[in-house]
Structure formats: C-alpha cells, structure tokens
Amino acid sequence: MSLLKSMQKAFLTAFSTYSRIPVPRVEWEEENRKYALLFFPLIGAVIGGLLCGWRQLSEFFGFGIFMKSAVALCIPVFITGGIHLDGFIDTMDALSSCQPREKKLEILKDPHTGAFAVIGCVIYFILYFGALTELKSLKAYALISIGFVLSRAFSGLALVLFPSAKKSGLLYAFSSASRREDSPRKITGVVLVILILLCESLMLYVDVTGGIVLFSAAMLVFLYYRRMARRQFGGITGDLAGFFLQVCELAMVIGAAVVM
Numbered sequence: 001m002s003l004l005k006s007m008q009k010a011f012l013t014a015f016s017t018y019s020r021i022p023v024p025r026v027e028w029e030e031e032n033r034k035y036a037l038l039f040f041p042l043i044g045a046v047i048g049g050l051l052c053g054w055r056q057l058s059e060f061f062g063f064g065i066f067m068k069s070a071v072a073l074c075i076p077v078f079i080t081g082g083i084h085l086d087g088f089i090d091t092m093d094a095l096s097s098c099q100p101r102e103k104k105l106e107i108l109k110d111p112h113t114g115a116f117a118v119i120g121c122v123i124y125f126i127l128y129f130g131a132l133t134e135l136k137s138l139k140a141y142a143l144i145s146i147g148f149v150l151s152r153a154f155s156g157l158a159l160v161l162f163p164s165a166k167k168s169g170l171l172y173a174f175s176s177a178s179r180r181e182d183s184p185r186k187i188t189g190v191v192l193v194i195l196i197l198l199c200e201s202l203m204l205y206v207d208v209t210g211g212i213v214l215f216s217a218a219m220l221v222f223l224y225y226r227r228m229a230r231r232q233f234g235g236i237t238g239d240l241a242g243f244f245l246q247v248c249e250l251a252m253v254i255g256a257a258v259v260m
Helices: 003-018 040-061 065-080 083-097 101-109 115-132 138-161 170-178 185-206 208-233 238-259
Strands: none
Touching (some): 040 065, 040 138, 083 101, 083 115, 083 208, 101 208, 138 185, 138 238, 208 238
8 A cells, every 4th residue: 555545544544533524434444543643633623723713703793702612612522523522521430430440441431421420521511611711812712722733642642652551442443553563653653742842832933821831731631641541540541542632621721711
C-alpha cells in the first residue's frame, strides 16, 4: 500500500471512529489504524472552527450569553457523538467505587450507569457551562478552540507512550497498531510533540497569559492522567482516554474563564 493511500485510510479511520462527521468507511484493519493517531487532533480543529464560527454567528444575531454558551457546550458532543463523554462517565463510576484494580476494570466495561457517574456528569456540565458564560472575547474562544487540538494531541501521545491496561478494546487496537515494529511509532510521537508545541505557540500568539495558563492546565491534567491510570488501573484504556480528554478540556475552559 502506498504511503498516500495509507494516510488517506488512516484519516478516514480516525474520523469515522472518533467523530460523527460523515466520511467513507474503510476496512477495520491494523494497516489502516497505524497512522490514525496523526489525524485524531484534526477532529479537534473541526470542533474549534465550529466553536469560533458559532461565537461570531451568535454575536451577529445578538444571542444572549446563555444561548451562546449552551450551543458552545453541545458542539463537541454533537461532533464526537459523546464517545469521550461516555468514557468520562464510566471512569467516574470506577474511580468512585474504591474497589481493587480488577474490579475497577470490570466497572469500566459495565454498560450500566451508576449514581456517581450521573453526579459527575452533572457537575461537569455545570462547571463547563458556567466557565463558558465567563468568556466574553473572541480571543478566549480562539484559545479553547486550539485547546481541542491540544487535548487530542496529548491523548494520542499517551496512546503511543503509556502502557495499556487491557489487551483488548478500541484503545488497544489503535495503540498496538502504532507500536508495531514496522510502524512509524517514533514518527507518530515526534509529529504529535511538534503539534503540541505548535498549539502552545498559537496560544501564546493569541494571548500570552492565556496561552501559559491553558497549556499549563493541559500539562497538569496529562501528568495526573498518567499517574492515575497507572496506579488505579495499571495502564490506560479507551474509557480513561475519554476521561482525560473531557477533564483536560474542562480545565482549559476554566483557565480561560479565570484569566480572559
């Protein structure tokens, strides 16, 4: 398979798996997954573009802060189909259970939703919505839009670097494909690191203080994610990756609300 063809299929695999954006379906093969992490952050770019577009549109029509914030809150959920939010909810249940590691991994697979998951989800949306209502400028929206790319670049880097807690599941399918000896694991890692640095540079260009605060918030959540996943679950899973993404984006929105 040519490199261009492989990249095209990896792009379609990433978007069909982690978004509800209509794209042609490709075969679920390891060859099509090994480059997919490179395109995962592009979904964040789509979300960020729509978010900034909505902000300008709401200003044009004179919508109030609550309508503006409510739609901004829903855009990421609509684009992703809630796949990362589902991981956040499952992880909240597992972390709140105070059970041994093996039991926590079982809770992650349980399709039922517990009380702590519901409580965590409600608190999450209240905090996210409240922070959005504090964002008054286009600069603030630009910063959190870049943050959607940054969070996915960090998430992809974690899949390359962090151990998996299970030898099955969606995350293991992507991480194992990227870790094959004949796959461009180093290239994937280098590209994601470059993208992370590029996101930080763009944030600093938009606003120096805001860029420092948002990047620091994302980095702290990333470090917490690594420590929590290893101590509580023995590695990362797809649900934990969703948990990281949601918490990282919440931390950046709160950071923007504080300094912008």
